[in-house]
Amino acid sequence: MPSGVPDPTSVVRSEIRVAGDQWYLDSYGHSGEAQQALINREALHRLGAWYHVAAVYDGAEFRNYVNGVQQGSARVRFAPQKAGRTSIGVRINRVDYFKGAIHLARFTRRALPPSEFLPVPSR
Numbered sequence: 001m002p003s004g005v006p007d008p009t010s011v012v013r014s015e016i017r018v019a020g021d022q023w024y025l026d027s028y029g030h031s032g033e034a035q036q037a038l039i040n041r042e043a044l045h046r047l048g049a050w051y052h053v054a055a056v057y058d059g060a061e062f063r064n065y066v067n068g069v070q071q072g073s074a075r076v077r078f079a080p081q082k083a084g085r086t087s088i089g090v091r092i093n094r095v096d097y098f099k100g101a102i103h104l105a106r107f108t109r110r111a112l113p114p115s116e117f118l119p120v121p122s123r
Helices: none
Strands: 011-019 022-032 035-039 053-057 061-066 069-075
Touching: 011 035, 011 053, 022 061, 022 069, 035 061, 035 069
Parallel strands: none
Antiparallel strands: 011 022, 022 035, 053 061, 061 069
């Protein structure tokens, strides 16, 4: 693939999966030959409240969190992300729109520990 052209197979996403009146986090990464889903159907959260959701990759381990509590993790070797596009609230192909509100999104150059996550907004 030429330099500067977005890699369509390079993906990092987090989505919620609704189960009745609750939800669980589904995070997915795919870069180079590596791909990994983090899903914990037992870690349920009630609908209708604000949450902080994070996906973190430190070069060796992919982890996801809800309100600073780890939901899943896996050791994986992702290739570095290259130039690409970002979509918040909907998949990049404009399907599966999020039905809710997003207060803030932040991307950092390093993997943050939960102690450095942003606080959950209050209503």
